Amino acid sequence: MATYSIPVGPLHVALEEPMYFRVDIEGETVKGLEISAGHVHRGMESLALQRNYFQNITLTERLCSLCSNSHPCTYCMAVENVAGIDIPERARYLRVMADEIKRLASNLFNVGIMAHTIGFNSLFMHVMEIREQAQDIKEGVYGNRMDLAANCIGGVKYDLDDGIESFLRTQLEEMKRPLDEIYQIYAKDPLITARTKGIGILPKKDAVRLGVVGPVARGSGIAYDVRDKAPYSAYDQLSFTVQTEEAADVRSRALVRLREAMDAISLMEQCLERMPKGPTVPDCLPEIPPGQSVARSEAPRGELIYYLKSDGTDRPQRLKWRVPTYMNWEALHAMMHNCKISDIPLIINSIDPCISCTER
Amino acid sequence: MLPFLKILVRNIIKGPATEAFPFGDTFTPKRLRGRAELNPERCLACGICSHVCAGGAIAMTESADGRGMEFRLWHNTCTFCGLCEHYCPANAITMTNDWHLSHEQSEKYTCCEVQFVEYPVCKRCGKRMLPHLHQRLAKGLVGAVNTAEIMQICPDCRRLTSAMQQIKSKTCFSTDRSNS
Numbered sequence: 001m002a003t004y005s006i007p008v009g010p011l012h013v014a015l016e017e018p019m020y021f022r023v024d025i026e027g028e029t030v031k032g033l034e035i036s037a038g039h040v041h042r043g044m045e046s047l048a049l050q051r052n053y054f055q056n057i058t059l060t061e062r063l064c065s066l067c068s069n070s071h072p073c074t075y076c077m078a079v080e081n082v083a084g085i086d087i088p089e090r091a092r093y094l095r096v097m098a099d100e101i102k103r104l105a106s107n108l109f110n111v112g113i114m115a116h117t118i119g120f121n122s123l124f125m126h127v128m129e130i131r132e133q134a135q136d137i138k139e140g141v142y143g144n145r146m147d148l149a150a151n152c153i154g155g156v157k158y159d160l161d162d163g164i165e166s167f168l169r170t171q172l173e174e175m176k177r178p179l180d181e182i183y184q185i186y187a188k189d190p191l192i193t194a195r196t197k198g199i200g201i202l203p204k205k206d207a208v209r210l211g212v213v214g215p216v217a218r219g220s221g222i223a224y225d226v227r228d229k230a231p232y233s234a235y236d237q238l239s240f241t242v243q244t245e246e247a248a249d250v251r252s253r254a255l256v257r258l259r260e261a262m263d264a265i266s267l268m269e270q271c272l273e274r275m276p277k278g279p280t281v282p283d284c285l286p287e288i289p290p291g292q293s294v295a296r297s298e299a300p301r302g303e304l305i306y307y308l309k310s311d312g313t314d315r316p317q318r319l320k321w322r323v324p325t326y327m328n329w330e331a332l333h334a335m336m337h338n339c340k341i342s343d344i345p346l347i348i349n350s351i352d353p354c355i356s357c358t359e360r
Numbered sequence: 361m362l363p364f365l366k367i368l369v370r371n372i373i374k375g376p377a378t379e380a381f382p383f384g385d386t387f388t389p390k391r392l393r394g395r396a397e398l399n400p401e402r403c404l405a406c407g408i409c410s411h412v413c414a415g416g417a418i419a420m421t422e423s424a425d426g427r428g429m430e431f432r433l434w435h436n437t438c439t440f441c442g443l444c445e446h447y448c449p450a451n452a453i454t455m456t457n458d459w460h461l462s463h464e465q466s467e468k469y470t471c472c473e474v475q476f477v478e479y480p481v482c483k484r485c486g487k488r489m490l491p492h493l494h495q496r497l498a499k500g501l502v503g504a505v506n507t508a509e510i511m512q513i514c515p516d517c518r519r520l521t522s523a524m525q526q527i528k529s530k531t532c533f534s535t536d537r538s539n540s
C-alpha cells in the first residue's frame with residue numbers, strides 16, 4: 001500500500017488553535033507523526049520579567065483563556081510561598097470557587113467540541129447552552145466571562161454577598177439535571193460511543209512513562225490529582241473523589257471530564273456551606289524578599305507548576321511555568337498509533353490541548 | 361441518536377436561547393467589569409494604580425503650571441482586570457458596568473477617561489502640594505499637631521510648623537510622617 005504524508009494544521013477546521021502535525025499515512029491508517037509547535041509564541045516568560053509582581057497577576061491570567069484562573073492563582077501561591085504570606089481563611093474558599101467554576105466551564109467546552117468534531121452539532125449546541133449558565137455565574141459574580149480576575153497576592157479581590165450567594169445557589173442547582181442528562185448521552189448514545197470507544201488508546205503503562213497529567217492521566221486509570229495529593233487553597237477541607245476511568249480511550253477522558261464538572265458543582269456548594277466570614281485580603285501591601293519557590297495546582301487540564309525566583313526587587317528575576325498540555329502532547333504519539341485519519345481531530349481534542357499556554 | 365431526541369424536541373419547543381442583542385435589550389450584571397471611571401475628588405495622585413496596571417493604560421502627567429495632575433486612562437489599552445480599582449487606597453477608581461466602548465477609528469486617541477486632579481493649595485505660602493495628606497489624616501496617621509491646620513499647608517511649611525513647635529516644646533517629635 002502506498003505511504004504518503006499529509007499536513008494537519010497549523011490552521012485546520014477541526015483544530016481550535018494552531019499546531020502543525022505531519023502525519024504519515026498508509027492507506028487510511030496513521031503510521032507516523034511529527035508535531036511542531038511555535039506558531040503562537042508570545043515571549044510571555046520574558047514579558048513577566050519586565051513587569052512587577054502586581055502586573056504579573058494580570059499577565060499570567062492572559063496566558064490561556066480556559067485555565068485563566070489557575071495561572072494567576074498558582075502564580076500568587078508562588079509569590080505567597082516566597083514571601084511567607086498566609087492567606088485569610090475565607091480567601092481559601094473563594095479561591096476554590098473560582099477554580100471550580102473555571103473547571104466546570106472548561107470541561108464542558110471540551111466535551112462540547114468533541115460532539116462538534118463528531119458532527120453531532122445539536123449536542124454541541126446543547127452542551128454550550130448548559131455551559132452558558134457557568135458563563136453567567138462568571139459574569140455575574142466575577143465580572144467577566146473568561147478572565148475572572150479573582151486573585152491577588154495574599155488573597156482574593158472579590159467577595160460574596162447574600163444576593164450573589166443565592167444567585168450562585170440557584171444557578172448551580174439548575175445545572176445539575178442537564179449535566180446528569182448529558183452524562184448519560186455521552187456514556188450511552190450509540191453515535192457517540194461508536195466514534196469514541198476504543199479510539200486513541202493510551203495504555204496505563206504508556207501514561208506513566210510519558211508522565212501525562214489531568215483528565216488524560218485519570219482517563220488511563222491513574223488516580224493523580226494535585227487537589228488530592230497536595231491540597232492547596234481549601235481543598236483539604238472539602239470532599240471529592242478523584243475520578244478515574246480504565247478504558248483509556250477518548251470516551252473515558254470525556255467521561256472523566258464530565259464527572260469532574262459535576263464534582264465542581266458539589267465543591268462550590270460545599271464552599272458556600274463552610275466558608276467562614278472574615279477578610280479576603282491582608283490590609284497591607286506584600287513585601288517580596290529574595291528567594292525561590294514553587295507552587296502547583298490542578299488546572300482543568302492537569303497539574304500546573306509555577307517556579308519563581310525573586311531578588312528582592314519589585315520584579316521577578318525568573319518566572320517559569322510548566323503547563324499541563326506540555327506533558328500531554330507526547331502522548332499523542334501513543335494515542336494516534338495505527339489510528340484512522342478521520343479520528344485524528346477527535347484524538348487531538350481528547351487531550352484538551354491548550355496551545356496558547358504551552359507556547360506562551 | 362435516540363436518547364438525545366427528547367432533549368432536541370424540548371429545545372425546539374423552548375425556542376431560541378440567544379439574546380436579541382443588538383436588535384433588542386441584553387442583560388448586564390451589576391458586577392461586570394467595564395469602562396473604568398475616576399473620581400478626581402477622591403484621587404490622591406499616589407500613582408499606585410498606574411504601578412499595578414499591566415497594560416500600562418494609566419498615564420499621570422503633572423500640568424506645566426503645577427496646578428495638578430492629568431489622569432488619563434486609555435480604554436483601548438485597558439484589560440479590565442480591575443487591579444487599579446482594587447489597589448487604589450482612596451476608592452477613586454471604579455470599574456463601571458458600562459461596556460459600550462465601540463467607537464469610530466477617528467476617536468481612537470480620545471477614547472480615554474481624562475480627569476484633572478487639582479492639587480490643594482498651601483494656606484500659608486500658596487504653594488501646590490500633593491493631596492495625600494488628607495488620606496493620612498483620615499486614617500489618623502498624623503495626629504501630633506493641629507490636624508485642621510496641617511491639612512492646609514504644604515510640606516515646607518509643615519516642617520516650619522514642626523520646627524516652631526519643637527522649639528516651644530521640650531520633647532522632640534516629628535509631625536511629618538507622610539513617608540512612613
Ligand code: SF4
Nearest residue numbers: 403404406407409448
Ligand atoms: S488615589 Fe487611586 S486613582 Fe488616584 S493615583 Fe492613587 S491609586 Fe490612582
Ligand code: SF4
Nearest residue numbers: 413438439441442444
Ligand atoms: S483595569 Fe487593569 S488594565 Fe485597566 S486600567 Fe485598571 S489596572 Fe490597568
